[in-house]
Amino acid sequence: MNIILLGPPGAGKGTQASRLVERRNMVQLSTGDMLRAEKNAGTPLGERIKAVMDAGELVPDEIVDTLIDKELAGLAPDRGVIFDGYPRTLVQAQSLDRLLAARGRTLDVVIELEVDEDALVDRISGRFSCAVCNTPYHDRYKMPVVPGVCDVCGATEFKRRADDNAEAVRTRMAEYRAKTAPILPHYEAQNIVRRVDGMAPMDEVSAAIEAILDQS
Numbered sequence: 265m266n267i268i269l270l271g272p273p274g275a276g277k278g279t280q281a282s283r284l285v286e287r288r289n290m291v292q293l294s295t296g297d298m299l300r301a302e303k304n305a306g307t308p309l310g311e312r313i314k315a316v317m318d319a320g321e322l323v324p325d326e327i328v329d330t331l332i333d334k335e336l337a338g339l340a341p342d343r344g345v346i347f348d349g350y351p352r353t354l355v356q357a358q359s360l361d362r363l364l365a366a367r368g369r370t371l372d373v374v375i376e377l378e379v380d381e382d383a384l385v386d387r388i389s390g391r392f393s394c395a396v397c398n399t400p401y402h403d404r405y406k407m408p409v410v411p412g413v414c415d416v417c418g419a420t421e422f423k424r425r426a427d428d429n430a431e432a433v434r435t436r437m438a439e440y441r442a443k444t445a446p447i448l449p450h451y452e453a454q455n456i457v458r459r460v461d462g463m464a465p466m467d468e469v470s471a472a473i474e475a476i477l478d479q480s
């Protein structure tokens with residue numbers, strides 16, 4: 265099964281994708297994670313995209329399309345994929361159609377996480393993650409059980425993203441409205457869009473997604 269998790273910044277795409285990886289042995293392909301890895305490694309590509317990402321703007325289509333193509337090439341054909349944060353423009357959606365077709369894959373469902381944008385700013389501004397294993401946490405909604413210690417790997421270092429400040433978040437939201445939301449009709453025409461209330465508690469969101477996947 266190949267699926268897209270779609271929603272504005274902070275909608276919970278990464279949170280839900282990680283859960284699906286655990287429960288369904290699927291592979292999460294997050295272009296945000298791939299781009300941050302390049303940025304943090306200081307590669308030539310990372311240097312090129314740093315300013316764009318930190319400002320909350322979108323990285324050029326051909327860069328992310330190439331990253332996704334490379335990841336798909338390395339996957340066993342029977343491993344299901346969760347696309348997290350990709351595609352983000354109509355050009356990327358059309359590229360993904362071609363990349364999947366070239367590997368004999370089909371897109372089964374696009375899950376749109378419906379959210380309240382004002383609440384997302386609150387979510388994003390409280391977000392941090394384990395510096396070692398990337399487990400996500402939140403100042404108000406999901407603190408580590410033992411303060412200062414990662415629940416999963418026991419590390420004591422945590423990090424916050426450079427683009428999780430008010431100005432960049434506003435730009436990210438505007439980019440979503442202008443360039444990403446308009447890809448929905450592309451998938452509605454294929455009758456594969458399903459909607460989930462992304463404002464519900466995390467476990468309820470997960471249950472709703474599981475129910476959709478069971479029916480697809």
Ligand code: AP5
Pocket residue numbers: 271272273274275276277278279280295296297299316317318320321322323324325328348349350351352356387388390391392400401402405406427436462463464465466469
């Ligand atoms: P990316 O990394 O994809 O970030 P994003 O879309 O802005 O999404 P986030 O990771 O911020 O949010 P999320 O929906 O995953 O929510 P999360 O689960 O973390 O992209 C970053 C940048 O990279 C872009 O701005 C762009 O520059 C570039 N980029 C990436 N892909 C690109 C592409 N395809 N094309 C061009 N450029 C690209 O949850 C957020 C917080 O809320 C967490 O703290 C979590 O614990 C909490 N939370 C989650 N669900 C719930 C819930 N139900 N209730 C309460 N709290 C919740």
